[in-house]
Amino acid sequence: MNIIDLHCDVLEKLSRLENANFRNDARLSASLEKLKAGNVKVQVFAIFVHSDLPDNEKFLAAVRQIEAFHTKVLSEPEMVHITEWAQLDQLEDGQIGAILSLEGCDCIGEDLLKLEQILNSGVKLVGLTWNHENGVAYGASEDPSKGLKPLAKEVVQLLNKRNIIIDVSHLNEQGFFELLPLAKNLIASHSNARAICDHPRNLTDVQIKELIKHGGRMHVVFYPPFIENEKEKTSIENLVKHVELIASLVGVQHIGFGSDFDGMDFSVDKLSNAKEYENLIKALLKTFTYEEVSIMANRGFNKYANKLNLARE
Ligand SMILES: [Zn+2]
Numbered sequence: 001m002n003i004i005d006l007h008c009d010v011l012e013k014l015s016r017l018e019n020a021n022f023r024n025d026a027r028l029s030a031s032l033e034k035l036k037a038g039n040v041k042v043q044v045f046a047i048f049v050h051s052d053l054p055d056n057e058k059f060l061a062a063v064r065q066i067e068a069f070h071t072k073v074l075s076e077p078e079m080v081h082i083t084e085w086a087q088l089d090q091l092e093d094g095q096i097g098a099i100l101s102l103e104g105c106d107c108i109g110e111d112l113l114k115l116e117q118i119l120n121s122g123v124k125l126v127g128l129t130w131n132h133e134n135g136v137a138y139g140a141s142e143d144p145s146k147g148l149k150p151l152a153k154e155v156v157q158l159l160n161k162r163n164i165i166i167d168v169s170h171l172n173e174q175g176f177f178e179l180l181p182l183a184k185n186l187i188a189s190h191s192n193a194r195a196i197c198d199h200p201r202n203l204t205d206v207q208i209k210e211l212i213k214h215g216g217r218m219h220v221v222f223y224p225p226f227i228e229n230e231k232e233k234t235s236i237e238n239l240v241k242h243v244e245l246i247a248s249l250v251g252v253q254h255i256g257f258g259s260d261f262d263g264m265d266f267s268v269d270k271l272s273n274a275k276e277y278e279n280l281i282k283a284l285l286k287t288f289t290y291e292e293v294s295i296m297a298n299r300g301f302n303k304y305a306n307k308l309n310l311a312r313e
Pocket of ligand 1: 263
């Protein structure tokens with residue numbers, strides 16, 4: 001079964017690790033070989049800039065990761081850069097679609113020109129924040145009652161104009177609710193259900209329902225502390241519990257995956273890299289039909305992307 005995965009941090013590793021290669025580097029959980037072995041058909045590659053870098057180095061760090069995307073990921077002949085959503089339906093056998101995303105606007109400071117530059121490199125998804133405060137909004141680890149900053153309006157307008165999907169996964173609660181009526185295209189690329197695991201990176205039942213009501217999607221993440229409270233190790237069955245709850249709230253058609261491979265210091269047992277996707281599919285098939293699992297794995301997102309095509313400016 002083909003997989004569409006909405007989040008990995010391979011670019012951060014490729015830009016940092018000495019002599020890293022995307023094809024088969026053993027240090028990568030989502031190398032090209034592992035993506036192929038796990039039937040990953042489309043992978044979103046996040047630009048993730050660490051918040052503890054000095055401010056004047058952040059934009060350059062983002063540029064370095066965009067460079068790694070071009071020189072190390074897209075240089076592999078199987079990889080196809082998805083810059084238009086219609087390309088998802090045109091991928092041939094053996095090809096893997098690569099989508100660029102920006103995990104937080106910290107690296108632009110308060111400069112929209114920098115955001116435009118990043119979008120021009122082919123970014124299709126943007127999160128306003130990572131876990132901390134930046135010039136646009138407050139992240140999930142900040143005070144949940146603080147709302148969007150004045151600059152957020154301009155940022156969202158720009159993203160809407162360019163038909164970019166806005167990712168709520170790392171946003172704090174008040175920012176989330178203020179963003180809902182402003183954003184044209186929404187997604188939670190890698191978050192789980194707060195009702196099962198009470199972590200600020202997860203969404204409450206109300207947030208999940210509101211996200212879907214505003215046309216968004218909910219992609220579950222494989223990071224153990226977001227699956228079971230404070231756990232460094234957990235099972236696929238416990239991840240499936242999140243999928244079951246979200247399915248009961250909004251239906252399987254709005255659920256997908258956002259592994260977070262290469263962005264995690266712990267992993268789910270038997271789901272530690274992209275190669276092991278088949279273990280998740282097998283576990284989901286114990287609860288859901290083949291049809292339902294394939295909607296979660298790829299068809300639901302494709303349908304969503306087709307709608308974005310229709311909504312183009
Ligand atoms: Zn993340």
